[in-house]
Amino acid sequence: MARSLFHRITRHASYSSFSVFAASLLVGFLVLNQSNEQYEEIQRADALIIAQNKASLIENQIIQNVSANYTLGALVQEFGGHTYWFDDVAESILESHTSISSVSLSPGGIVTKVYPLEGNEALLDFNQLEDKKQRAEVVQARLDQKLTLAGPLELVQGGIGVVGRLPVRVHDRWGNDAFWGFTNVVIELSELLAHSNIKSLEQQGYFYRLVRLRDEAVLDNITVASNAGLESLVDPVTVQISLPNSTWGLGIVPKQGWLPLSRTLNGIAIVVAVALVLARLAWLASKAKINREELRQLLQQRTAQMDLTNHRHLSTLRALPDYLLELDEDGIITFLHTPQDEAAHLAVFRVGATAAAMFSKQARSTFESALNHARTVGQARGIVFDVHHGDQKRWFELSIVYNQPNVERPYYVVLARDVTERHKAEEDLQIAATAFNCQDxxxxxxxxxxxxxxxxxxxxxxxxxxxxxxxxxxxxxxxxxxxxxxxxxxxxxxxxxxxxxxxxxxxxxxxxxxxxxxxxxxxxxxxxxxxxxxxxxxxxxxxxxNQRRIQQLHYYDPLTQLPNKTLLLEEMDHLIDDVNLGLRRSAVLFIDIDEFKVINDVYGHNMGDLLLQQAASRLLDSVRPKDIVARFGADEFVVVLEDVDASMSPERIAYRARHVSNRILDVMATPFELEDITCNVTASIGICFFGKDSAVALDIIKQAELAMYEAKGAGRNQSCFYLPKMQQRILERVEMDSDLRRAMMNHEFLLHFQPQWNAERKMVGVEALVRWLHPVKGMIPPGQFIPFAEESRLILPLGDWVLMAACQTKARWLKEGYLDDVVMAVNVSAMQFAQEDFIDKVGKALAHTLVPPHLIQLELTESMLVHDQEDVIQKMRSLKELGVLISLDDFGTGYSSLSYLQQLPIDQLKIDKSFVARVMDSKRGASIAASIIGLGHNLGMEVIAEGVEEDAQFQWLKQQGCDLFQGYGLSRPLEEKILIGSFVKQV
Missing domain, CATH: 3.30.450.20 (PAS domain)
Structure with a gap:
């Protein structure tokens, strides 16, 4: 029976042990799984903070450097598209933005300015709008009118970088807003990555990849920087970097992965070990029942005696916050007490194991030294060492007492206090002390x-x-x-x-x-x-x-230190909107320096700048302290007078405006001392009044500007008040500009031809004269639209058309057998002749129409000879190399000298009609005409007289030896079919 009982108890112990083992494994793996998830979340949170900090640094680096575009764009707008300030500003930008490798300006998309030039020569004349790699982004930037960031891309000047590009629009003198071009800031990628110290991520134990995003996934996009292949960036933490018109992404992942394999394996080993220990304990507990009956009596006898002692010992142990160990003389743990709140760390110390064997080499040496010291002096206190328990590092402080109640069994009593939290607090204090001494x-x-x-x-x-x-x-x-x-x-x-x-x-x-x-x-x-x-x-x-310097650049003219156009308009708008203005009125004086361009052309821009500075000083001295003096444009100034109460006398503001304008005219007429040059100039002033009922400031200034142009038209050196009819004349000019541009597109121009005759009244040449057949107004005389075309520069495309149409007409005559030997004369304006590609245009017209060059004669006005004489001579020689004839029109009305005239390859002199008109009634006029004929013949030139209105004039000029004749007295300008009909009749 006893044997049967033993087998039942053994079988029950095995079942209990297996159940405990299985339950322990299940609970252990659940705890391990939760611990791993928490560990991975902590790892990801730390990685996200690091990635966000690095991304923020990269974003700040890029934004701070490309924002230099705003300074460049503001200066381009401020100076109306002029860029002579570029090198100085670019140098200051590179000094304050060390990541920028170069800055450039590209009017119309073509790079014309770059700083520094050394190493960036390849960038000059680079057309951004035609480059296959950059065109799409450049066109989109122009459409969006915003700062954009392109790249990373291969730079034209070499290397890889990113380009900040800002489209710029400027206002012309009429206030029209037009696209000017781009400002560009180039950041080399290597400099950007160096300043952001992205490589520190690798030192921190991370794989990283910085990309420019094309979609939501970081790994499928353009790589900017990386220290690993795609296979290494598994499930990364990603941060997006918002940049102008693009988004970058930074992804990082620990090199060991989010959950190291060693942690998982150690956890599994601990779970299995704990389950085995618990199963073993369960088995032992069940088996102990076999002896329970035998021991019951003995336990009952001793229980009463030991209850009081055990109670005291347990109370003492429970009060201890420390580990309590007893070690024999060999260092083996014979007794262990673990604090209740430290039960999870029971495996740090184990009964029956050598305490020192569980420590690291350094901790073991410290522990053994403490035991030796206690054996020598009886005790040791305050020894601190660390123990690695799993993936944690814990710190303990020891107090050791050596007991020797008898020689045979001495032992050690060890109190080990867990001071991990205290050690962390000390580390935190050290970190805080370091952070305390920061730059702030x-x-x-x-x-x-x-x-x-x-x-x-x-x-x-x-x-x-x-x-x-x-x-x-x-x-x-x-x-x-x-x-x-x-x-x-x-x-x-x-x-x-x-x-x-x-x-x-x-x-x-x-x-x-x-x-x-x-x-x-x-x-x-x-x-x-x-x-x-x-x-x-x-x-x-x-x-x-820096903010003050930017404000100075934005609101003040750097040359004269006066308020610029921006500040002027803001001050005027504020004055108009002032609720306290009431019946008060003010006046605007628009001042333009007469013939300022001549000063620049003759003496140079340095003298022009000195003149503007002195003029600004004189204007300030001519007004009251509360009046506003601003530089509005190149040689244009605006004065806004202090407002007065018009209810007291409406004429007060008019009187003061006239008084101030007269004072300004006087001070401006005083000679200017420009270094060693004395310069005399005058000014033209337009005056306009405004008050509470006025429109925006810019409209008021435009009205004053119209009045200024009236003053110029009236002879200059005077002032003029604005009248509404001036606006009507401007509207007519605007209408004329619109009609002319439409006429160019709709081919409304045609050619008439005025014959040129020899002394036998035989037609030997014709002058091609442009006519405008308006669809509503009919035929418009050249005197009405040619001056405006020259002023608006529309004379350039119109002159090109006339040249090509005249050559095509001459080619058609040759093909059809009409007027074979007749020379076709074409007028060329001074503006047209000054074009750099004018010679090429003439050559292309001849090549396109196959007209013999000696049948084409270009008529140049004498007034263009006062400009760059070397350039004029070179261009005339180039024309002669093409084989065309050259006629000098309006001779005698310009400023050419005889020494200069003999250097020019001119074929024909044309006597101006003003001299021809006086040959019969003025001895002086006749003498001048005769002198011109003699001069031309002496220089080997042919002489033609224009404006021959009477037969007497023809006969007189013929007697003086004039070669050719042209005028209404011989023939008016004729349409082509009438001209050809007359030629056929003559033949």
Missing amino acids: GILITNKRHEIIRVNSSFEWISGFKQEEVIGRSPNILRSGRHDDNFYQMMNQRLETEGAWHGEIWNKRKNGEIYPERLSISSVKNCAGEITHFVATFRDISDEKA
Whole structure:
């Protein structure tokens, strides 16, 4: 029977042991799984913070550097598209933006300015709108009218980089908004990555990949930087970087993966080991029942005796927050007590194991040294060492006593206190102490606002040493620029919200006032009571200075230091919108320096700049302090007079405007001393009044400008008040401009031909004259549209058309057998002749029509000879190389000298009709005409007279030896079919 009982008990113990093992495995694996998930979440959170910090640094680097485009764009707009300031500004930009490799300007999409030029020569004349790689982004930037970022891409000048591009629109003198081109900022990719220190991610143990996104997935896009292949970036943490017209992404993943295999294997081993131990304990517990009956009596006898002792021992042990160990003389643990709150760490120490065997080499050496010291002196205290338990590192402080109750069985009593949290707190304090000495100034006060601590940056910024401010109030830093209400609101915000931040003026120890960005936070204890205040601040003097410089560039003219157009318009709009203006009126004086362009052309732009500076000074001296003097354009100034109450006398503002304008005319007429040159100029002034009922400021200035043009038209050096009819004339000019442009597109121009005769009245040449057949107004005389075409530069496309049409007509005559030997004369304007490609255009017209060059004669006006004489001579020689004839029109009305005239390859002199008209009634006129004929013949030139209206004039000129004749007295300009009909009849 006893044997049967034994087998049942053994079988029951096996079942219990297996059940405990299975349950322990299940619970252990659930706990392990949850622990791994928590570990992975912590890893991802840490990685996300690192990625966000790095992404923010990259974004700030790019945005800060490409924002230099705004400065370039603002200057292009300010100077109306002129770029002579570029090198100086570009140099300052590169000094303040170290990541920028180059900046450039591309009017119309073609790069014309680049800084630095060295190493970037390949970028000059680069057409962004035609480049296959960049065209799409450049066109989109122009359409969106926003700052864009292109790249990474292979730069034209070499290397890989990103390009910040800003489309710029400028206003012409009439206020029209037109596309000018682009400003460009190039950042080399290597410099960008170096400044962002992206390689530090690898030192921190991460694989990373920085890409420009084309869709939502980081791994499928353009790689900017990476330290691993795609197969290494499995399930990365990603952060998007928002940039102008593009998004970048940064993905990182630990090199060991989110969940190291070693952690999983160690966890499985621990779970299995614990399950085995518990199963073994369950088996032993079940088996112990076999002896329970035998021991019951003995236990009952001893239980009563030991209850009191055990109770005391248990109470003592429960009160201990430490591990309690007993070790024999060989260091083997014979007894172990684990604090209740540390039960999960029971495996750190195990009964029956050698304590030192569970430690690292360094910890084992420390522990054994402590045992030896205790054996020598009886005890050892304060020994600290670390133990690696699983994936954790724990710190313990030991107190050891060596007991030797008898020689045979001495032992050690060891108290091991877990000081891990204390050690972490000490590390946190060390980190906090390091962070405390950062670049920002830090000031800490108690709740009574008494300074208890400052860092070294505080001392450097404020000039106060720590010992000088401890115990004092932060009021010692007050600048006096803020009133008591400001500080009361600050304290109220600290009490209600616990924090305050903003900009403030403070004072250094030496009395210097400086701006700073300040943040104050209150510190509360567990009861919610404020115990301290922590203030961090940064000196922003340089930042404010940069803002002032930008504002100076935006609102003031750098040459004269006067308010520019932007500030002027803002001040005028403010004056118009002022609710207190009432019946008050003001006046605008638009001032233009007469013949300023001549000063620039003759003496150079340096002298022109000196003249503008002195003129600005004289204008300031001519008005009251409250009047506004601004530089509106190149040689244009605007004066806004202080408003007056018109209800007292409506003529007051008119009187003052006239008085001020007369004073300005007087001071401007006084000679200007420009270094060693004395220069005399005058001014033309337009005056316009405005008040509460006026329109926007720009319209008022335009009205004053119209009045200024009236003053110029009336002879200059005078002032003129604006009248509504002036606007009507401008509208007519605008209508003329629109009609002319439409006429060019609709082919409304045609040619008439005025015959040129020899002395036998035989037609030997014709002059091609353009006519405009308006679809509504009919035939418009050249005198009405040619001057406007020259002023609006439409004379260039019109002149090209006339040249080509004349050559095509001559080619058709030759083909059809009409007027074979007749020379076709074509007028060329001075503006047309000044074009760099004018010679090429003439050559292309001849090549296209196959007209013999000697049958084409270009008529050039004498007035164009006063310009660049070397250029004129070179172009005339080039025309002669083509084989065409050259006629000098309007001879005698210009300023050419005889020495200059003999250098020109001219075939024909044309006597101006003003001289021809006086040959019969003025001896002087007849003498001049005869002199021109003699001069031309002496220089080997043919002479033709235009404007021959009477037969007497023809006969007189013939007697003087004039070669050819042209005028209404011989024939008016004829249509082509009438001309050919006359020729056939003549034949």
